Amino acid sequence: MGTFILRRLLLMVVVLVGMSVITFALTHLVPGNPARLLAGQHASEDEVHAVSVLYGLDRPVPTQFWIYMSGLLRGDFGMSLTDRRPVMDDLRQFLPASIELTLAAIILVIVIGLPVGVMAGVRRGKPSDHLLRFLSVGGVSMPIFWFGIILQIVFYKRLQLLPIGGRLGILDIEPTQVTGFYLIDTLLDGDFTTFGSALLHLILPAATLAAGSLAVVTRMMRASVIEVLDADHVRTARAKGLSPALVLWRHVFRNALIPTTTVLGLQIGALLAGNVLAEVVFNWPGIGLYAVNAIRNLDYPAIMGVTLVISVIYVFVNLLVDIAYVLLDPRISLGGAAAGR
Amino acid sequence: MSEPTIPAPTVDALAGLPLEHRRRPRGLLRRLLINPLSAAGLILVCVAVFVAVLAPEIAPSDPLSMAPEIRLSPPGVAHWLGTDDGGRDILSRIIYGTRSSLLTALGILAMASILGTIIGLVAGSCGGWVDEILMRVTDMFLAFPALVLAMGLAATLGPSLFNAMIATAIVWWPWYARLVRGQTLQLKHEAFVEAARIAGASAIRIAIHHILRNCLTPIIVQMSLDVGYAVLTLASLSFIGLGAQPPTPEWGSMVSIGRDYFLDQWWMVTFPGLAIFISVMAFNLLGDGLQEALSPRLRR
Numbered sequence: 001m002g003t004f005i006l007r008r009l010l011l012m013v014v015v016l017v018g019m020s021v022i023t024f025a026l027t028h029l030v031p032g033n034p035a036r037l038l039a040g041q042h043a044s045e046d047e048v049h050a051v052s053v054l055y056g057l058d059r060p061v062p063t064q065f066w067i068y069m070s071g072l073l074r075g076d077f078g079m080s081l082t083d084r085r086p087v088m089d090d091l092r093q094f095l096p097a098s099i100e101l102t103l104a105a106i107i108l109v110i111v112i113g114l115p116v117g118v119m120a121g122v123r124r125g126k127p128s129d130h131l132l133r134f135l136s137v138g139g140v141s142m143p144i145f146w147f148g149i150i151l152q153i154v155f156y157k158r159l160q161l162l163p164i165g166g167r168l169g170i171l172d173i174e175p176t177q178v179t180g181f182y183l184i185d186t187l188l189d190g191d192f193t194t195f196g197s198a199l200l201h202l203i204l205p206a207a208t209l210a211a212g213s214l215a216v217v218t219r220m221m222r223a224s225v226i227e228v229l230d231a232d233h234v235r236t237a238r239a240k241g242l243s244p245a246l247v248l249w250r251h252v253f254r255n256a257l258i259p260t261t262t263v264l265g266l267q268i269g270a271l272l273a274g275n276v277l278a279e280v281v282f283n284w285p286g287i288g289l290y291a292v293n294a295i296r297n298l299d300y301p302a303i304m305g306v307t308l309v310i311s312v313i314y315v316f317v318n319l320l321v322d323i324a325y326v327l328l329d330p331r332i333s334l335g336g337a338a339a340g341r
Numbered sequence: 342m343s344e345p346t347i348p349a350p351t352v353d354a355l356a357g358l359p360l361e362h363r364r365r366p367r368g369l370l371r372r373l374l375i376n377p378l379s380a381a382g383l384i385l386v387c388v389a390v391f392v393a394v395l396a397p398e399i400a401p402s403d404p405l406s407m408a409p410e411i412r413l414s415p416p417g418v419a420h421w422l423g424t425d426d427g428g429r430d431i432l433s434r435i436i437y438g439t440r441s442s443l444l445t446a447l448g449i450l451a452m453a454s455i456l457g458t459i460i461g462l463v464a465g466s467c468g469g470w471v472d473e474i475l476m477r478v479t480d481m482f483l484a485f486p487a488l489v490l491a492m493g494l495a496a497t498l499g500p501s502l503f504n505a506m507i508a509t510a511i512v513w514w515p516w517y518a519r520l521v522r523g524q525t526l527q528l529k530h531e532a533f534v535e536a537a538r539i540a541g542a543s544a545i546r547i548a549i550h551h552i553l554r555n556c557l558t559p560i561i562v563q564m565s566l567d568v569g570y571a572v573l574t575l576a577s578l579s580f581i582g583l584g585a586q587p588p589t590p591e592w593g594s595m596v597s598i599g600r601d602y603f604l605d606q607w608w609m610v611t612f613p614g615l616a617i618f619i620s621v622m623a624f625n626l627l628g629d630g631l632q633e634a635l636s637p638r639l640r641r
Contacts, residue, residue, distance in 0.1 A: 018481035022490075026497050134378065137629065141622035143573055145580045146596055146614030149603055153611075157604050273486035277577055281600075291489075292581050295496040307493045311485045 004326065008319055019311050023304045024068055028061055055079065068304075077308070078301035082294070087305035091287060095309070096180025097167060098286030101278065102271045104206035109213045109267065114260070117221025118253060124226055132218065139215025144274055148208035148281035155204060163201050165282040172197045205282040209274050213267040220263040224256035231255070258328050265321030269314040372634040379630025385623030393439040400433040404590040413606050423608035425598065427588065431608065434590035435616045441591050442620065445506045446571035450564045452510035457517025458553070458560065464518065465525025466548045476522065479515040487512045491574060495583040502575075502591065505584040509574050513567070520563055524556045558635065565631045569624030576617045592617045 035052035043051075052058040055078075056067060071078060077087035120132040155162040163169060167182055172194050175185035183202070186195035228234060229252060237247045279288035287306050294302035374380045392399065401421075408428030416423040422431040464475040482490070494508035525548075528534055534551050542550070578584040579593030587594055592613045599609030 014477070015481060015484045018477075019484055022481060022485075023493070026493050137378070137625050138618075138622060141569060141573070141618060141625050143576055143580075143593070143596070143614055143617045143621070145577065145593075146610065146617060149596070149600060149610050149614070153603060153607050157607075269486050273488045276488065276492065277580065280581060291492070295492065296582065298496070303493055303496060307485075307489055310489050314486050315484050 005323060008322060012315055012319055015315055016312060019315075020069065020072055020308060023308050023311075024065055026304070026307070028064070055081070072308075077305035080294070080302045081299045082297045082302070087301050090290060090302065091305055091309055093180075094285060094287045094290045097182075097284060098272070098275050098279070098288060100181045100183065101202070101205055101209060101284060101286060102268065102275060104202050105209040105213065105271050106264075106268065108206055108210040109217050109264070112210075113214050113217035114221055114257075117218040117260070118225050118248070118256070120218070120222040121225025121229065121256070122248070124222075129222075132222065136215040136219045139211050139218075142211055144208055144212060145277040145281050147211055148204070148278055151204050151208060152281070162204050163197075165201075165205075165284065167198060167201050167285060168194065169197050169201070205278050205284050208281065209271055209278045212274065213271055216267060216270075217260060217264055221256060221260045224259045225252055228252045228255045258325070261328060262321055262325050265317060265324065268317045268321075272310050272314060272317075369631075369634055373627075373630050376630055376633070378626050379633070382623045382626025382628075382630055385619065386627050389439055389443065389620050389623060392436055393443045396436050396440050400430075400436040402430040402433045404429060404434045404437040405588055413602065413609075415606075416608050422612045423606070425595070425609050426602065429588070431595075431612055434595060435592070435613055437590040438592045438595065438613065438616065439620070441502065441585065441589070442572050442575065442617075445502060445575050446568050448506045449509045449513060449571045449575070450567055452507070453513035454517045454560055454564055456510070457514035457519075458521045458556070460514065461518040461521025461523075462525055462548055462553060462556075465522040465529065466544060466552070472522075475518070479518050482512065482515040483519075485512070488574065488577060491578065492581070492583060495578055500583045500586060502579070502585040502589065505575055505578040508583075509571065509578070513571075516567075517560065517563065520559060521556055524559060525552050528552045528555055562628075562632050562635055565624070566628035569621040569628065572617065572624065573621050 035048050035055065035057045049058070056064060059067070068078070075088055077091070079085065080087050080090055083090065116132065120129045123129050152164055156164040168174065173191070175182055175189045175191060175194060178185050178188055182198040183195065186192075186198055234247060234251050237251045238244075242250075275286060276288035276291055278284065279286045280292050283289065287309065290302065291306040291310075293299075294306060373383055406429065408424070410428065411420070411424050412426055412428040414420060414424045414428075420430050420432065422435065425431055425434070460475055460479070464472040464479075491505075491508045491512045494511055495505045498504035498508060529552070534547060537547050537551050575584055576591075576593030576596075579591050580597045582594075582597065585591030585594045587598055595613035596610050596617075599606070599611075599613065603610045
């Protein structure tokens with residue numbers, strides 16, 4: 001086990017270095033001149049030059065790369081060209097909002113997806129199973145930005161039940177920043193009104209984000225339940241007279257959970273990326289919205305920083321999933337799992 | 342299964358199947374039509390292709406000509422799906438949008454599959470350090486969440502539909518490289534490849550005539566599974582302003598413009614989004630059906 005984790009960690013380091021190279025290359029292949037952009041349209045040549053010296057944009061590319069890489073090791077992503085703050089500070093400010101949204105979506109996926117998947121698996125071939133297949137294809141086919149807007153039209157405009165976007169209403173008082181998660185920070189403040197508001201604001205973005213993953217996880221759960229239902233140990237359990245509910249819970253559900261866990265873990269990465277679209281639609285102040293604004297302003301350090309941070313989280317989560325998989329299912333040979341993906 | 346929001350291709354559609362199952366079976370169409378969902382997918386895809394090809398004939402009006410006097414009119418007899426902020430007919434714009442969506446999706450798949458196939462074939466055939474290097478580079482690309490990398494690339498190249506297409510293809514080739522490499526490694530040891538080698542065929546001839554030909558079915562199935570996600574990715578990029586630029590009739594950018602009006606003029610965002618949804622779903626249903634029809638292992 002130790003060697004397996006060590007090997008994966010080493011591999012991760014290689015991947016991370018590669019990713020930083022790709023990310024750096026990404027923003028240095030462009031024709032546009034960020035210094036010109038930064039100095040403003042009416043700036044003189046001298047001013048543009050001064051800006052490029054200030055931000056190190058006049059150095060040769062290899063030097064810039066060296067500065068960039070050594071900065072990364074210190075957790076320094078450079079200065080944002082638009083708000084002139086260290087990108088790291090920006091990310092630190094916006095990341096909790098994205099994580100809160102992602103976690104909320106994952107909870108929805110688990111709470112709805114697992115039971116529905118089990119139900120469909122047990123009722124395989126019945127109309128409700130067909131309906132589920134249809135819905136799950138629908139879920140992965142849905143453009144989530146459009147789904148979010150439709151939810152806004154229905155729940156904000158027509159039903160006037162839920163807020164249209166943002167993390168809090170205009171009149172709400174922002175909680176003291178402790179964790180950055182409003183649901184936790186408001187509780188720490190003992191401010192239940194704002195907690196309620198934060199919760200209401202979270203519902204639509206989380207539902208939007210969850211839709212696609214929900215479809216994938218439900219389908220996976222259904223398939224694994226079907227597979228486990230056919231297994232010998234389930235027949236044995238039934239034969240020795242266990243109640244159907246007990247068989248389902250103890251023998252089917254727990255075993256079907258193993259492959260689903262992997263899929264669920266991989267969905268976290270999908271959700272992180274999907275955040276970008278959901279955050280734009282709901283004006284959710286997370287790193288997705290930050291990324292889109294950075295892209296619109298050609299803010300290269302910010303683009304590099306966000307791409308890298310999202311990707312690093314993604315790689316890290318996938319590593320954890322792999323480890324969890326091996327822990328959950330002792331039948332997996334470690335070598336196979338390491339080479340498997 | 343693949344990721345929902347960042348449309349990334351499903352891996353190894355048919356990998357691992359014994360060779361005889363990979364040959365295109367007779368009666369494929371019949372097998373597709375048996376399943377109502379696949380049949381629906383097939384019919385909808387045919388409709389979409391039909392609409393794309395005949396766009397100028399069937400569109401009721403010009404997708405670009407402005408008519409300020411009828412701007413933002415709701416769906417009605419004159420304009421079935423209403424008009425947008427420039428008075429342009431939304432139905433016509435959606436019809437023309439079908440064209441660009443399908444063409445760019447095919448462009449992505451063509452570029453990604455050709456690049457991926459070449460790299461996978463070289464890696465699998467050569468083996469050794471060539472394989473090692475190519476596959477580590479592939480892993481590097483696969484480590485990024487697809488949409489995020491595509492966004493970064495598209496932003497770097499500059500916002501346009503063509504650049505969005507290139508960016509997405511760059512993100513997607515690794516899936517094909519991996520698929521083809523896996524197939525190549527498997528096929529390399531088949532008796533007929535050994536026979537060709539003994540008969541004195543060159544490595545290139547073996548790779549193209551014997552291995553590539555037998556990889557085609559899995560590649561095609563993979564592509565059919567990916568069309569929908571390609572349409573979705575492009576629409577997403579256009580939605581955040583990185584794809585087609587207004588006033589080009591493109592679904593994602595239409596939704597993006599409609600967002601400014603969605604509370605009162607709901608039709609501006611609803612219909613283009615519905616077009617994305619239905620066409621992606623059609624391709625996914627058809628892709629699922631094809632995969633099932635071509636791989637007996639999945640037929641339960």
